[in-house]
Amino acid sequence: MQSPARLSLTQVLVCGAAIVTLSMGIRHGFGLWLQPITQAHGWTRESFALALAVQNLSWGVFGVMAGMLADRFGGARVLMGGAVLYAGGLAGMALSTNALSFALTAGVLTGMAQATTTYAVIYGIIGRQIPAEKRSWAMGMAAAAGSFGQFLMVPVEGFLIAELGWQEALLVLGAAALLIAPLALGLREPGFASGAPARREQTIAHALREAFGYRSFQLLMAGYFVCGFQVVFIGVHMPSYLKDHGLSPQVASYALALIGLFNIFGTYAVGVLGQRLSRPRILAFIYFARAAVITVFLLVPLSPASVYVFSAMMGLLWLSTVPPTNAVVAQIFGVAHLSMLSGFVFLSHQVGSFMGVWLGGVLYDSTGSYDIVWMISIALGVFAGLINLPVRESPIARQLGGAGAAA
Numbered sequence: 001m002q003s004p005a006r007l008s009l010t011q012v013l014v015c016g017a018a019i020v021t022l023s024m025g026i027r028h029g030f031g032l033w034l035q036p037i038t039q040a041h042g043w044t045r046e047s048f049a050l051a052l053a054v055q056n057l058s059w060g061v062f063g064v065m066a067g068m069l070a071d072r073f074g075g076a077r078v079l080m081g082g083a084v085l086y087a088g089g090l091a092g093m094a095l096s097t098n099a100l101s102f103a104l105t106a107g108v109l110t111g112m113a114q115a116t117t118t119y120a121v122i123y124g125i126i127g128r129q130i131p132a133e134k135r136s137w138a139m140g141m142a143a144a145a146g147s148f149g150q151f152l153m154v155p156v157e158g159f160l161i162a163e164l165g166w167q168e169a170l171l172v173l174g175a176a177a178l179l180i181a182p183l184a185l186g187l188r189e190p191g192f193a194s195g196a197p198a199r200r201e202q203t204i205a206h207a208l209r210e211a212f213g214y215r216s217f218q219l220l221m222a223g224y225f226v227c228g229f230q231v232v233f234i235g236v237h238m239p240s241y242l243k244d245h246g247l248s249p250q251v252a253s254y255a256l257a258l259i260g261l262f263n264i265f266g267t268y269a270v271g272v273l274g275q276r277l278s279r280p281r282i283l284a285f286i287y288f289a290r291a292a293v294i295t296v297f298l299l300v301p302l303s304p305a306s307v308y309v310f311s312a313m314m315g316l317l318w319l320s321t322v323p324p325t326n327a328v329v330a331q332i333f334g335v336a337h338l339s340m341l342s343g344f345v346f347l348s349h350q351v352g353s354f355m356g357v358w359l360g361g362v363l364y365d366s367t368g369s370y371d372i373v374w375m376i377s378i379a380l381g382v383f384a385g386l387i388n389l390p391v392r393e394s395p396i397a398r399q400l401g402g403a404g405a406a407a
Contacts, residue, residue, distance in 0.1 A: 007187070013142070018145070020118060023114060023177070024145075025154070026176070028154055028260065030235075031237065032253065033048075033166055034049075035240060036161060053357045053361075054108060056232055056353030057111065059114045062115035062116070063346045064120075064343040066082070067344075070121045074192030075122070075125040076188040076189070079180060079183075080181045082116025083113075083178050086180065087177045088105075090110065090177060091174045092110075117180055120339050121339060124335075124338050128335050129189065137271045143320070143323050144267040157173070204340065207336070211341050211344070212344075216280075216393070217345075223283060225348045225349065228353035229355055229377065233357060233359070237361075241370050242255070255308065258308055261312075261315060263318040274327050283325065283384075325345060328391065332393060332395060356373070359376070
């Protein structure tokens, strides 16, 4: 049987990387708005943190739905809708006058936008369009694009806040998010050109029963919870942590940019290594290394130099969990339901994100310090390293028929 036509590797990577650069680049700078917004409205840090916690949870929940839609109707349509949601969410953040409307726009709406413009959708397209022998590398490239977005966009966002004010800066970013829609046109997959649902050898229900009953999938989800907890706590609360200790806002902006810069190299290297080495062992190493880096950061005297070294080391480990995690899911279960299954794994990540960003705000308001959350991050890193060691990445033995086959 003749293989279905595929998009070119260059086309998938250029359009996919540009979309992830924009979407993740905007998102990574939200910590810069914590103090301007809370001071302007007289809110506590917990109010801001709760909205971003809702955002991460919304991203995870709607990521599953976005994955299902992308698997069934193609990722391009989902990405176009996400561009509109992103613009609306950012505008809502700028114009909200109370904590509830801010939680609905910065939280629910922006979370929906991120679900429909980031990894679950893009990785589904990569899985379907890129041959298996290049898949881990391609996923590494897409993750590196998200890191480049952080390196590029965080200083830009800091500049926009300083020059235009925090409200106008959000409106400018909302307009920029609309650029995702024309980029999505380059990711219209041939198999979905007619708009009709694609045929699958498994029903959604069978694919979910298979995945959630498989031990390695459960362990991957648990590890990804830890990833979300660590990176979102650091990304949102570190600017305030540094300012509380007397460092300038510029140090925080440069720190977040350095995380993005070094994660370009980290995610690309992991994507390449994932073609040659055991991906579960790569994941275990990343989580153990994160725990060690955070521990050293807390032990040494805090200074701009120590912040920059910490940011560079964390940058190498930041999104480097993304390519091997998604590549293992594709390797075990195939690509027919990859966006959906990746969405469920990412939902676990976002539950962790919710806990990390929310606990950061709650414990700071109650204790005046982030120390407890730093300790939790270290312990969780050790836990995630241990549970990734027994993950098996070989394809699952599957017997289709009856309820397992699509009608």
